[in-house]
Amino acid sequence: MIRADLPLIQEIRVDSGERLQFVKLGRVEELTVISRRWVLRGVAAVAPLMLLSGCTSSYYKAMKTFGKEKRDILVSRVKDSKKDQQQAKEQIKTTMESFQALTGFQGGSLEKNYKKLNGEYEKAADSAQKLHNRIDSIDQVSGDLFKEWQKEIDGMENKKLKAQSAVMLRQSRLSEAGYIKSMRQTEARMTPVITAFRDQVTFLKHNLNARAIGSLKGTSAQMSTDVDVLMVSLDASIAQADTLINSLNADQP
Template sequence: MKYLLLAFTLVLGGCQSAYYSAMEQVGYHKREILTDRVEDAQESQEDAQEQFSSALEQLQTLVSFDGGDLEAVYDDVRSEYLASEEAANEVRSRIDAIDDVAQALFVEWQDELEQYQSANLRRDSQKQLSATQRQYRSMLQSMNRAADKMDPILAKLKDNELYLKHNLNAKAVMAIGNEFDGLKREVQTLIKEMNSAIAESDQFIQALGN
């Protein structure tokens, strides 16, 4: 609880360096923060997968519409779009948080290389830093590649919501249905990319802990 309260206070102050320093004073170091943030990002990616799949299922319900309250179906489509937008923003936010602490960790690690008296230990630590940075860049690229897949899907979900809003009839449903298969493929690709990013981040966490 003390970690959460301290973190909340310092984040509100907008000073990440002060936040990291304060966390270290209570034994919570950048390496641990980075691990936790990667795990948080994994969770947000899993949530996003579920949400985009839910939005797709709702569109499937719309495409299969066979009488009833079309207004209610539209409300559900809009709700799913808004929830998908929120999930995407959360993924982006988590990735940004990862990069913030990772860069702070790497700067600190590089600076501390100068403190070694042993050339062998310094050289070994430099190798570890370089390897960690390479693996980190690969993981971050994978996360961003998956996150980029969300944008065209969100655009299509928004198009569908707008079109249905102003054309609440069977013709609109048919028009949306004509594009459903393409959207389904994009969601499937997104899920595949996110699964790959999650798997790569698992490897990074394991390497970071060694």
């Protein structure tokens, strides 16, 4: 759901003076930028709001001004998703270590250890949400790319080249579908892990004493197993990212 207090970006314009014009609720607001790199950063920064507002065509048009086609955007998002998964992997491992350290508490400040665990949990939850959003963004741009690709193939007259392009499209679709499936599976395994961390942290918030911590020791082993399974899934999904990137870089419609 789009928050009522967020301005809906209806259009992005980029003029020759490298100014971004954001048309928001009928008003034109300009942002003068120093370089093309900062223009791209500006467009990328408002991309989530544009997608929520249904302005994908304006987003693609703005990116195309700087030579960024849908394929380039997709490759960039897949690379970002690979980084997101690597970061999520490290953060979940760190959160698990904090939980194990607290359940094996041998003395010191319970409050300090709890705050550390809570902080790591919040970072892990943020990583999971970021990955979820990334999957959706990849799914959207890949769908738009493949529709455009198919339309271009339909307009080709040379039967041999048309058939070759169709094969490349089919291969890229298969690679993308495999990657999305892998990430969805990883997300499905990540959700119960994050939920378990949340429940443990909430329980400790309500019962921050040695007895409560002792009662959680039995859950540590199962959580550790779940985390290990998730790590394997993340590694597999990260490897799938490279496969998709290679496929997109090799196939030029």
